[in-house]
Amino acid sequence: MLDKRTPLPVDEAIARCMAHTQSAPIITVPLADSLNFYTAEDTIATYDIPMFNKSPYDGYAVRSADTAGASGDNRISFRMIDHIGAGAVSREALQQNEAVRIMTGAPIPQGADAVVMLEQTVETAEGFTLRKSFSPGENISVQGEECRQGELVLSAGTLITPGVQAVLATFSYSMVNVRKKPDVALISTGTELTSIDEPLLPGKIRNSNGPMIAGQLADLGIKPTIYQVTADDYEHLLAIMREALQSHDIIITTGGVSVGDYDYMPKIYNALKADILFNKVAMRPGSVTTVAALGSQLLFGLSGNPSACYTGFELFAKPVIKKMIGASQCYAPIIEVKLTEDFLKANPFTRFIRAELDLINRTVRPAGFNKSNAVIAIARSNSMIMLPGGTRGFKSGDRVKVIITRLTDVTTW
Amino acid sequence: MLDKRTPLPVDEAIARCMAHTQSAPIITVPLADSLNFYTAEDTIATYDIPMFNKSPYDGYAVRSADTAGASGDNRISFRMIDHIGAGAVSREALQQNEAVRIMTGAPIPQGADAVVMLEQTVETAEGFTLRKSFSPGENISVQGEECRQGELVLSAGTLITPGVQAVLATFSYSMVNVRKKPDVALISTGTELTSIDEPLLPGKIRNSNGPMIAGQLADLGIKPTIYQVTADDYEHLLAIMREALQSHDIIITTGGVSVGDYDYMPKIYNALKADILFNKVAMRPGSVTTVAALGSQLLFGLSGNPSACYTGFELFAKPVIKKMIGASQCYAPIIEVKLTEDFLKANPFTRFIRAELDLINRTVRPAGFNKSNAVIAIARSNSMIMLPGGTRGFKSGDRVKVIITRLTDVTTW
Incomplete structure (x- = not known):
């Protein structure tokens, strides 16, 4: 005491x-209820993402070797042997000049190592022709290119935002450990x-x-x-x-x-x-x-x-x-911006002033009447000016430190 | 179509x-449930704030005229005739050299026009003495100094934050019109x-x-x-x-x-x-x-x-x-900061890149793997870099526009 x-x-x-x-x-909550908690443990990739080689486009999966030498004068023909959308797996393995019509997100069929986009083809009765050659791996989203199984994806103490919920869903975390x-x-x-x-x-x-x-x-x-x-x-x-x-x-x-x-x-x-x-x-x-x-x-x-x-x-x-509650980052950011109004009160102690911060123009001003008993200035503020103790007031144009308390939207895009 | x-x-x-x-x-919700709605109408001051002249300090309410001529050599004595805390109203009207002991927030008694802080007094059996004179209105929070009845306090379309809830409570809005x-x-x-x-x-x-x-x-x-x-x-x-x-x-x-x-x-x-x-x-x-x-x-x-x-x-x-839902400001702020990584992809169209913005140092970089099908970058982002269409990529050090999607806390104060 x-x-x-x-x-x-x-x-x-x-x-x-x-x-x-x-x-x-630590408690466990359903993913759907986890918003704005903080992760209580590291989030680890439970598998590669993408989980399998997949097509990033709507088109045809081909063997790149079969496209060699294709040109406007030498269109090469392919025969369509299967047709899959995302979520389907082709049972076919490609032979020479065969192709599988494939939609965005579908797994690359066996034997194929490139994807020809629909707009790069001309349809034929049997399939299509193309006029350019493709390299091995061209237009393929490769398994693990975003992340590898076992990788640390998000550290413990991460705020669970909608994006984090998407990641947790991706890795099958139906329940989430939070504090x-x-x-x-x-x-x-x-x-x-x-x-x-x-x-x-x-x-x-x-x-x-x-x-x-x-x-x-x-x-x-x-x-x-x-x-x-x-x-x-x-x-x-x-x-x-x-x-x-x-x-x-x-x-x-x-x-x-x-x-x-x-x-x-x-x-x-x-x-x-x-x-x-x-x-x-x-x-x-x-x-x-x-x-x-x-x-x-x-x-x-x-x-x-x-x-x-x-x-x-x-x-x-x-x-x-x-x-x-386990946040790894606990403090509001403090930035330095230009004061646009005089604030001439002396500061024996550090002074905090509820303020209107313009993040775009990097200026700040007190949010009106700002005595200790003021209430309206709180409502009008998105920040607090922080003036060091032992100073004799500040003038318009001075640079001051500002604690950002809230991200304020704007009226125009 | x-x-x-x-x-x-x-x-x-x-x-x-x-x-x-x-x-x-427009619907009406209880004040306690109004957080993060937007006000559907202007918020008008239903009375002056402060509602009455009040003491900003713990001390004594006096008639300033009675303090005239006070000095270290000429301490003036006051007799305490009443004692009120905040929330109480003195029934006394001050006569010559009378004082009411008054706590922060209490209404100034009739006849008084100044407040002497406790630390400016020396107690006596009857009351106290003081050694300086006070001007009329000194140390008084004047009725209406923060705002006047009928004034527009917050425009329609204001996000209802905790500070706004304080204002609504202040003006007795127990129910709030929102959309x-x-x-x-x-x-x-x-x-x-x-x-x-x-x-x-x-x-x-x-x-x-x-x-x-x-x-x-x-x-x-x-x-x-x-x-x-x-x-x-x-x-x-x-x-x-x-x-x-x-x-x-x-x-x-x-x-x-x-x-x-x-x-x-x-x-x-x-x-x-x-x-x-x-x-x-x-x-x-x-x-x-x-x-x-x-x-x-x-x-x-x-x-x-x-x-x-x-x-x-x-x-x-x-x-x-x-x-x-009635927000007057609907768009996330866009600021210009320095890119700290190359992003060399050409942009036929405007390109949006989920990004890590450092508001303090005013730098930004892509939040990792950033293809259309990426998910982890969303979770790691607090912003989106916005690169104009028709450009051939950007280099570290270039200034770029960034949409701020989230205010990120920091680790140190």
């Missing part, structure tokens, strides 16, 4: 969280908070952090247990925390972590004998963000201010959850 | 699809295709396009009706298409759109009297991609080759679906 609040640099705070994070157990999503409890605290279906009395506000964090978790495929909005009552909060700890890997609270008279979270961490990883981060907003550990359980005490709350989740909770 | 297949430039093909796309009807996701039928065709739970016989392959397209749809929040993998049988396929058309807005087929002997889709579009928007696109892979319309229903005939199938979905089906 830290007695004094010593601000920790952001990168160290993240590192402490990650050092306390353990991988979730279990953590059980998360979400507790919004604050006497001022009113649920969306209750009347809004004087001095009260809507609970926006709850739906927001639930959404951030949903983006990770996690449906949290949501505890009733709770008045700032120490005993009640402590009881809820104890209850949540019975059955959750992660407890996320919003509010109550500062030093106000009704900020009970520090006292609760104390009562729970939680190991405080940090309770002050050298960042704005969200300097009071607190993360504590109880064995393998992690307690994220996010600020009650929406912008601080959002930022705390993105910086600390998200990479922790990604690590738990 | 086009008789001859005339290759259409990619942008024109996209434009034709979009011109045929109608907005889906219904289309009903999509997914039909993988090809005699060679084998479901993942069946034995793989000679000449057969797994159906990878089905799971892949299902995943691409799932990323848009759509669970398609999946029709049994179908042998290349015209009557059977036509019957399935007719059945699917009874109850779906979009029919996506994979395979059967080329000119092979068992490619029945052209004949089926004909039998259905569908209006062919195009059946040849000046692109590789996927030149045979066909899109047809039947009234407001759209039929996407994607190639059976996985890379072509994937590309066809991303280029044509995805923006169409986004437009249907």
Whole structure:
């Protein structure tokens, strides 16, 4: 338990969280349900791809030797002895000047070593003629040219995208080993908070952090247990925390972590004998963000201010959850682009500003009103500008670092 | 019905699809279920934010006039007459040298016009003293400073992200108007295709396009009706298409759109009297991609080759679906970066290459083996290089256009 609040640099705070994070157990899910999990083990090619020599075109399979010397003046004739589509296997073995009419994806018949495309032939009663010679292997998709049986195709920790599902299907992985999503409890605290279906009395506000964090978790495929909005009552909060700890890997609270008279979270961490990883981060907003550990359980005490709350989740909770569920890459990319508006506030601490990034033109600007309690800027943002501490503000035209939080579509192709 | 297949430039093909796309009807969903829909109408501020003048700090609300002349040599004393946390409203109106102890988020009491932070005070038996003067409005979050009632907060067509959910909650939108996701039928065709739970016989392959397209749809929040993998049988396929058309807005087929002997889709579009928007696109892979319309229903005939199938979905089906569900921005961003590998194939048509984009270093390279029938490259890709038609290949160091398909996390912070 830290007695004094010593601000920790952001990168160290993240590192402490990650050092306390353990991988979730491996579970097996049907391929169709595996989207947005991470592979828990390397994906190995269970056979060559292609599995057999196949035709990449609609045409005729021939013996290349039979095409030697073909020209416009010397068209060579072939006799069609079979006709197969993809999925069929010809029982014929080609003899001299024989051909099998073959469709894209069908296996090359025995004896054949080249494919003549339909448009390179002229049909005859018996088959076709051609006017050019073919080399051995011409127009054949060769077994194993994409990958060989036993090859590492995708490393453990790969996000399961539609393309990955296609690969898993290709290699007959009908069930996929992934890591279990953590059980998360979400507790919004604050006497001022009113649920969306209750009347809004004087001095009260809507609970926006709850739906927001639930959404951030949903983006990770996690449906949290949501505890009733709770008045700032120490005993009640402590009881809820104890209850949540019975059955959750992660407890996320919003509010109550500062030093106000009704900020009970520090006292609760104390009562729970939680190991405080940090309770002050050298960042704005969200300097009071607190993360504590109880064995393998992690307690994220996010600020009650929406912008601080959002930022705390993105910086600390998200990479922790990604690590738990086995992602090999846990952090959002940070790029450097040009600021197109002045931001003249001094930064004693690292400052995070919800921002509009234009990836195409490589420019960024704050997404409007950007105080700690701002909420609209979060909605308008696809990124966060990250200004280093100890600076005196930035001017339009300066290059700044930006964390990309979301890929934004555009209006024209 | 086009008789001859005339290759259409990619942008024109996209434009034709979009011109045929109608907005889906508006439905109302609970806020908690609204993630990744698009707002169907402008989001208007239902009140000022903040709703009332409030304290941004833990401290004391005072009358600034009473602090005039305060200094280290002239500490001014205040008497605490009330104590409120966020969510509480003081019933007191401040008189001379009175103060209300106030926590972050609590409404400023009557008469007060400044907040003194706790750390700027020294406690006394009755209240506190301070050593500096405050201006009117100092340390107050002013009603409406973030936004004013009636203001347009988010335009219709905004993707509902966690931040947007926070905004909707803030303004008491417990139900949200969005556009219904289309009903999509997914039909993988090809005699060679084998479901993942069946034995793989000679000449057969797994159906990878089905799971892949299902995943691409799932990323848009759509669970398609999946029709049994179908042998290349015209009557059977036509019957399935007719059945699917009874109850779906979009029919996506994979395979059967080329000119092979068992490619029945052209004949089926004909039998259905569908209006062919195009059946040849000046692109590789996927030149045979066909899109047809039947009234407001759209039929996407994607190639059976996985890379072509994937590309066809991303280029044509995805923006169409986004437009249907009301997205104001329907296209993935295209940026220009440096190629770090030679790609020396000539491009008669626009060529799309599944690629690994490094957003941080602004480089890109093909994601390995990249023929039309490749599948692993899709899984390894986060982008597609787009090489213009009529070019003779590109060299490492050349600048190329890249469609970003996915934001990829990184390993270090």
